[in-house]
Amino acid sequence: MDIQQIQEELNSARQLYSRARDNIAAVIVGQKGMIDGLFMGILAGGHVLLEGVPGLAKTLAVKSLAQSIDASFKRIQFTPDLLPADLTGTLVYRQQTGEFVPRKGPVFSNIILADEINRAPAKVQSALLEAMEEKQVTIGDNTYPLPDPFFVLATQNPIEHEGTYPLPEAQLDRFILKVLVSYPGVEEELEILRRAGTGNLGAVSRAVFPGDIRRLQEVIQGISVDGRIEVYIVSLVSASREKQRGHNSYSRYIEFGASPRAAIYLYRCAKVQAFFEGRAYVIPEDVKAVAPAVLRHRIVLSYEAESDELTADDVIKNLLGAVSVP
């Protein structure tokens, strides 16, 4: 299939996407980055971690997304006393038949909102992360596949770290993106205030179906990625691991660089970004645009970075400025 054909398919697919996106934008004021991030995660076939302070419409955005897609949605509030079985389900004894029957947990939904994922202990986190990776859950002796599509959209609060269980790097690596949710601008906040004041919060209608998501994913998969772009992606990821060489200014700020999984996700997300831009091929801009969200939770900063009060985004900015684009 040549690029012209892909472009034609992409144009019709974009109409579908625009419909879903506009649907959510009708409810959520601003937060373009968050909405794009959620869609990017879904279209790239990965799970998204949202990080932001309370009150930024994270939960509302995810709920609206689920409603817009016409998919089953469950919200799980992670608490310290949560058990893995509360998530995945358990075997229940049925007195009438005298046998154990499986009772599926809330994880058996198309879209899961794992709210404040860092408040649950490690065993619950790992139960969810196992389901995310394998897309199946074992209850008793039987293994049950999770519905398709299956997306986990987890949130965590960057403040109030007391009594939390920070996700280890290995588990953070499972999330395709880490989207930072920031405060809205003044005009956006004014609009939020007006809508909330009148009680006119808007309603989300079903715009796309799970089948459409799969179609969009197929179209995105067909987007062309030049060999030089692939090399650029790998160069970026491997440059984050260049600590031993120590000749780049950013390298001393990185304790551990990104894994090869980051390169895979960078590749997929760059395709989605090209789709958002209405292009049937990926250009270096697409890679650069998605790099912070894909890499920020995969790079472990060094003590020097902390002492210089640098964030992962600052280091990634330096990294992107050091690697030549094709």
Added chain:
Amino acid sequence: MRGNIFGRILCRFLCCTFFFLFPAFLGADGSYTVESIQFIPPVYYVGDRVELRAVLRSSSGVRILPPKEFPRIEWGEFHDAYIVPRDGLTALHISFTAYQTGSKTIPNLVCGDVVLQGLSASVRSLTEGAVREPAPAHGSLLLPSTRLIIALAAGFLIVLPLAALACFIWLRPGLRKIIGYYREKQPYRKLKKDLALLRVRAGETDSRQFYISLLEAMKLYMNRHIAANCLAFTTRELEAVFGKTFECGQEADALLGIFRYGDEVKFGGRESSQGKRLQDISLGAAILWRLENSRRAAKKESVHA
């Protein structure tokens, strides 16, 4: 009287007896005569190895052999001895070294049937006849003008680096200016060279490779004169940089147009005609030439100011 006669007769008898019988005694002891005695070297000093050559004439039946063992001498030592036959004569060569000065008696040497006796060696002394103090030690001998040459070479070695340093300090501002001038113009020279090469090959290379080379050449130039890390900039990032660099917005847009079109060709598989390629080379070259000129003019003004 009778007694005197008797005495005379007895005396004559004894004399005749001695005269006729003595050679018989010599013969019994080994009949030989010493033809010559020679020391090699003729004049020798303490510590010299000397060879005594005694040429003997002997009667038949007399065996002349090198001494089997040498007697001990206090004033020196014997080394070895050997026989050299010579026209019916026998040359006996005996080596020795003397450690004392003066005339030294060589003890009797038993050489087969012959006993060499009555020989002496005269060992000379270097300080003989004068009491002299040891001469002072001489310095090493040098060829004429050696000292001058060494002095000149040392002076040259010291002066040369100092002269070089002085020259460097004196010439440094000029050198810096020349190097700076060369470096300043080097990116533009490289750009011109690359563009000329691309112009020649515009019809030969495929679209993708052509635009990879063209955009890379322009970025390399811009990396030196527009922004430090232009090579890591995407087209969108260049747009922001061009906005600050070009006074004329049209030029910035035209250059961005080349980059955007180049991205389409490089990554989107778009084909470009030879005419379009040549047009892009000319446009890019013209814009960057004007940029280079205005940059040089601005620099000159700042220097004058």
